Amino acid sequence: QVQLVESGGGLEQAGGSLRLSCAASGRTFYGMGWFRQAPGKEREFVAAISRSGGSTYYADSVKGRFTISRGNAKNMVYLQMNSLKPEDTAVYYCATTGSTNYGVYSRESDYDYWGRGTQVTVSS
Numbered sequence: 001q002v003q004l005v006e007s008g009g010g011l012e013q014a015g016g017s018l019r020l021s022c023a024a025s026g027r028t029f030y031g032m033g034w035f036r037q038a039p040g041k042e043r044e045f046v047a048a049i050s051r052s053g054g055s056t057y058y059a060d061s062v063k064g065r066f067t068i069s070r071g072n073a074k075n076m077v078y079l080q081m082n083s084l085k086p087e088d089t090a091v092y093y094c095a096t097t098g099s100t101n102y103g104v105y106s107r108e109s110d111y112d113y114w115g116r117g118t119q120v121t122v123s124s
Contacts, residue, residue, distance in 0.1 A: 001026050002024075002025070002026035002027055002096075002113045003023075003024070003025050003026055003115075004022055004023070004024050004094045004095070004096060004113055004114060004115035005022065005023045005024075005115055005116075006020060006021070006022050006092065006093065006094045006115045006116070006117060006118040007020070007021050007022075007023075007118060008020040008021050008118060009092060009118030009119045009120045010119075010120070010121070011121045011122075011123065012084050012120070012121070012122055012123070013084075013122070013123050014084060014085055014086055014122055014123065014124050015083060015084065016084050016122075017080070017081060017082045017083075017084065018081045018084065018120060019078060019079070019080050019081070020034070020078065020079040020081065020092055020094075020118060020120070021076065021077075021078055022034075022076065022077045022078070022079075022094030022115060023075065023076055024075045024076070024077070024094075024096060025075065029074060029075050029096050030051040030096065030097055030098065030099055030100055030101075031048060031049065031050055031051055031096070031097040031099060031101070031102075031103060031104060031105050031110075032048070032049055032070070032077045032094065032095065032096050032097070033045065033046070033047060033048035033049070033068075033094075033095050033096075033097070033104075033105060033106070033110075033111060034046040034047045034048075034068060034077075034079045034092060034093065034094060034095075035092070035093045035095060035108065036088075036090035036091065036092045036093065036120075037090055037091050037093070037117075038087075038089060038090040039090075041090075043093070043108065044059065045059050045106040045107070045108075046058070046059055046062055046066065046079070046092070047059065047062065047066055047067075047068040047079060048068065048104040048105050048106055049068045049069065049070055049077060049104065050102050050103060050104050051074075051100070051101070051102050052102055053069070053070040053074070054102075055102070055103070055104050056068050056104060057104040057106060059106075061087075062081075062088075065081065065082050065083045065084075066079060066080065066081050066082070067079070067080040067082075068080075077094060079092070081120070084120075084122045085122060086122045086123065086124045087122075088120060088122050089120060089121050089122050090119075090120060091117040091118065091119050091120075092117060092118050092119075092120050093114055093115055093116075093117045094114070094115040095108075095111035095113065095114045095115070096111060096112070096113050097110050097111050097112065098112045098113075
């Protein structure tokens, strides 16, 4: 079956960096994305990458600080997070879309499989 497993979360000080990884298995993976959910808030889009890895898209809140990328085997996706802020504290989820298009997707409804999430905590 399809599985997405996130790793790399943890506790970091403001201004520091973390790199999240997502290992996907069970089918061919197309567009992928990262979302996050802070306590008491709705889940929100963070970043997305296209099927080929040639296109990326970011939420304004992370643009210039976070970088999404894919591994050579295309079943790995990464989120490099630099210049972390306390407001980045959240559970981060990896997701994959079933669309075979080469676009990037920012809506939750575009994604059909989700990981269980990894906690990122940024202290001030």
